[in-house]
Amino acid sequence: MSQRPTLHVTIVTAERTVYDGEAEMVNAPGSEGQLGILPRHAPLLTLLKVGELRVRHGGADEGFFIGGGFLEVNRNVVTVLADDAERASTIDESKAEEARRRAEAILAQRPEGMDEAAVAAELERAVGRLHVADLHRRRGGRAARPPSDQELGG
Template identity: 50%
Template sequence: MPLHLEVVTAERVVFSDDVDMVVATGLEGALGILPKHAPLMAVLDVGPLKYRKGNQEDEIAIGGGFMEVLNDRVTVLADTAERSEEIDIARAEEAQQRAQRLLAERPSAETRAAMDLALRRAQVRLKVARRRRRTGQPIP
């Protein structure tokens, strides 16, 4: 019995399909979800959301949000989310460099927090995109 995974942002449905397993990055660590998991509500941190379908795995870069697990259904309401094949590596590298440059300028605490978040999001996007290109696994 598979899980139905749905990842949505305010703008769009990023992913919706049946999968065998989900691993998300929660505020307190990794959360592994298999079929028949107990109901759960969790706050997600910036990080990869991994899923397996058959013998193939893929990832979605998540920029924070919430996850609900209920009745073999995993719903992720993400602040930002990009499938690995959607990520523009050059753009993510530029975002990373821009955040690093601004952090080096000793910004105010408020600006520093925003730049820290931007840097973490860029790093996750790069990690997810590069892993896909390295493995070359096509996932429908």
């Protein structure tokens, strides 16, 4: 068996399965810092924070927005239980921008009975979405491919 092992990755939210496929590497926003997961990783269970999760498949990275959740690694199977998740290529930036402005407005006005933690979390997710969409664009737009040296330099 000389074939290199791969990871099987599933990203699920309460509503749907966002990704289900093979990968050579996963890069995840762990609560204790960015995590790189390769095949034969030891069993791991970690919290995720809001951020970008990258799945490397066929030498190309695909970005996902993750709105917090859990990540489990066990026997080359990576399972992401996300509170919110979306492919970077499908993020609606104008909607995220609007959500960001709305959350900021609420935080500035501080209306009676505001659930500050919830609004702050909303804001964090909107900012995270915009950031992930931005990273995706820099990496070369729609097609998932590795960044060129030029892009990395810029």
